[in-house]
Amino acid sequence: MKAFIVSNEQLQNDYYRIRFDAREMAAKSGPGQFVHVRIDERNDNILRRPFSIHNAENGMITVVYKVVGTGTERLREKLPGDSCDLIGPVGVGFSSPEDDVIPVAVCGGYGAAATFMLTQRTKQPGVLLLGARSAADIILTKEYEERGFEVKIATDDGSLGHKGRVTELIDRLLAEKPGKKFFFYGCGPHPMLMALAKILKAKNLDGELSIDHFMCCGVGACFGCVVKIAAPETADGWVYKRSCVDGPVFKLADVYAE
Amino acid sequence: MADLSVDFGKFTLKNPVMTASGTFGYGMEYAEFYDLSRLGAVVVKGIRSIPSHGNPTPRIAEVTGGMLNAIGLQGPGIDKFLHDDHYLPGLKKTGATVIVNMWGVTIEEYAEVAARLDAESDGITALEVNISCPNVKAGGAAFGTDLKLAHEVVSAVRNATKLPIITKLSPNVGNIADFARAVEDAGSDAVSLINTLSAMAIDINTRKPKIANKFAGFSGPAVKPVAVRMVYEVSRAVKIPVIGMGGISTGADAVEFLLAGADAVAVGTANFVDPFAPLKVIHFINEYLDKNGFKSVAELKNALIV
Ligand SMILES: Cc1cc2nc3c(=O)[nH]c(=O)nc-3n(C[C@H](O)[C@H](O)[C@H](O)COP(=O)(O)OP(=O)(O)OC[C@H]3O[C@@H](n4cnc5c(N)ncnc54)[C@H](O)[C@@H]3O)c2cc1C
Ligand SMILES: Cc1cc2nc3c(=O)[nH]c(=O)nc-3n(C[C@H](O)[C@H](O)[C@H](O)COP(=O)(O)O)c2cc1C
């Protein structure tokens, strides 16, 4: 579907926010789902690029992206009034938190974009635990705070917040809020998610993780984006599932840690 | 309006545009975009006797002008394919013309799958015998790059089914026309080409191959000239119909194949870029025929001026 660009502006450093006019798509979108974007019609870089839906208010789809290569570089050059072809919303997103539960988003880098819409779906004020290499990659914290989320930060180099891994913030959170019920939402690099899954399972905590892989068709047709999902009933104990349509969000119990 | 139908002898397609196996899932994935019965045929992803995991990841990489894939034929196996609503039963309900792409790791398995499909052939128009996947060790390249084995496997399928068979040829051979002749001799009712070209890409930062399988199949716009040449050669080597594919993303690309000698075409990688690509191709062919005074798509087969 052709969608016109309403705005495309820098958030900080290599991070940008783009808004598409896409009323019908926005009405159907939820946290954890993504849009599959054909940035332009070129014959050299042909494939679409997937981006989490950061927000879907006012008939607009908002995406927060980091410029990392040719496609995102070309996306950055787009101006209001230009258009892209969007497929979406794609995929299984995050479930809405139960009324009595504190949602905790545990994110790495641009993963913070994918969990943002949880801020609109929760009764209890939530928590964002956000990790990145350094302060330059810590994004969207003000937006979360404006929506009533408490934000805790960890950076590898200690340039902002706790020096260390984002998963190390979980113990502190549990200690600060004894007796509360939590539900965890994870989105970030694969090693971070695997570590998160291990910690949550060990502590008997529940949640959902967005586990994705390079995508090609984005509609479930090519089997290029598969991830290993636990299948205890099978001989291998796992099966490959398509992260684009069977995920990207999977229940913690279904996460397969090798 | 020109006559778009294509006569394959044992069956007829309403128009010459199908989807290439592996690039259109099991059809249902695209049913939400448009009415699948508008296509000449839906060719589903390769089916074998048992479920298979496919290859480890990463399985895909973008390269200039196309992509590499080493999916390794992940699939549900024949039982699920025949009886689960996500597969054949669901696809049949859309009214689509269905061609089933199939494979095995032994000649016996090819024959077994063909026999199973023969026994439950309701709603299946033809089989496409894949002897050319570069991404599985046995069953793919092994059969499609050895003239004797290619003949044997197609003969075995021929003996196992009355359904029309299309043999999918590998471009990774010295002389593709020899393979076309061999499978024609073995009883194939048509040939389709090309499957993907064996290829490789390396990430210079990690110094690892971009695809876990190391080698992968190259497809997309960049392979078109190779495919057109092969279709030209094959269409002159055999009497059976030829289905041309490889890099078709526009109607103009498809007309090139039809002029080179193809009776029909398939749209592959372009589906990933634009789900509506096959419909746009049908529309363009129709206009091209009218504009240039052709009464039927069949006339293009002999319209090349050399
Ligand atoms: C479900 C999903 C949601 C995503 N959401 C966001 C988002 O909200 N914001 C955002 O900035 N990015 C997001 N990404 C990643 C984004 O799709 C890639 O950064 C983008 O495709 C890179 O395109 P490029 O042409 O600029 O880079 P390329 O030139 O293709 O590659 C540059 C670098 O990016 C890496 N890369 C390429 N494709 C992907 C990919 N699909 N996933 C991860 N790394 C990749 C490559 O390994 C390479 O190192 C998401 C990816 C997925 C699968
Ligand atoms: C992701 C992917 C999966 C494929 N899977 C199959 C398959 O299962 N069986 C088969 O015969 N060909 C398969 N192919 C080959 C295509 O059907 C087609 O022959 C090839 O991609 C060339 O056409 P294109 O350039 O239009 O994609 C696959 C191709 C791609 C890109």
Ligand code: FES
């Ligand atoms: S990207 Fe094609 S199946 Fe997921």
